[in-house]
Amino acid sequence: MKTLVIIAHPDINQSRINAHLKQAIINQPDITVHELYREYPDESIDVQYEQRLLEDHDRTIFQFPNYWYSYPPLLKKWFDDVLERGWAFKGRYALRGKAFGVAISSGFTPEDYRFDGHHRHTIEQIMAPFYATCNFIRTKSLPLFKTFEDLMVTEADLDQQAQKYLEYLRQSFSFHYNAWE
Numbered sequence: 001m002k003t004l005v006i007i008a009h010p011d012i013n014q015s016r017i018n019a020h021l022k023q024a025i026i027n028q029p030d031i032t033v034h035e036l037y038r039e040y041p042d043e044s045i046d047v048q049y050e051q052r053l054l055e056d057h058d059r060t061i062f063q064f065p066n067y068w069y070s071y072p073p074l075l076k077k078w079f080d081d082v083l084e085r086g087w088a089f090k091g092r093y094a095l096r097g098k099a100f101g102v103a104i105s106s107g108f109t110p111e112d113y114r115f116d117g118h119h120r121h122t123i124e125q126i127m128a129p130f131y132a133t134c135n136f137i138r139t140k141s142l143p144l145f146k147t148f149e150d151l152m153v154t155e156a157d158l159d160q161q162a163q164k165y166l167e168y169l170r171q172s173f174s175f176h177y178n179a180w181e
């Protein structure tokens with residue numbers, strides 16, 4: 001299985017979590033790492049190149065920090081530009097049957113992301129646009145890979161999380177959310 005990881009961190013040089021996760025997955029034979037902010041400093045996305053990358057991989061994981069309960073802006077632009085009508089939906093469903101996932105880092109703790117917690121919403125809830133997109137373009141959606149900043153205190157915590165991330169990227173999931181089937 002070929003896995004593409006699309007990293008969207010606006011300032012990876014200042015990152016602890018996403019930089020650490022990235023280190024664990026680069027140079028793995030079955031994983032392609034693609035960094036949007038590095039590739040497109042002017043935010044001008046090469047749509048055909050991105051579409052080819054998606055077509056060439058079975059699974060795509062979007063890795064990014066939670067910014068105001070959403071994607072960083074270049075990743076939102078990526079969805080706007082790359083998932084073109086006639087390619088991703090309407091007429092053609094080029095990604096039908098492929099799997100999409102999200103590896104999101106957030107501040108706070110898991111307890112803060114509960115109905116009765118600080119944010120009053122779960123991470124799954126705030127990622128509703130992602131799930132709706134997968135449904136619309138007929139990709140399978142994978143469980144989220146979540147990292148909470150307040151739990152990543154030591155280097156050992158980061159190392160352990162990076163190991164779990166590698167396992168997540170290679171895990172086969174028996175359940176996929178396929179609303180259209």
Ligand SMILES: Cc1cc2nc3c(=O)[nH]c(=O)nc-3n(C[C@H](O)[C@H](O)[C@H](O)COP(=O)(O)O)c2cc1C
Pocket residue numbers: 009014015016017018019064065066067068069070105106107108149
């Ligand atoms: C502009 C901005 C908005 C943020 N919004 C949220 C948010 O809505 N929820 C949250 O839990 N953390 C939020 N954070 C915290 C980041 O998600 C967190 O610091 C980041 O995931 C840590 O990963 P890193 O070390 O790779 O940067 C925000 C940070 C910034 C800079």
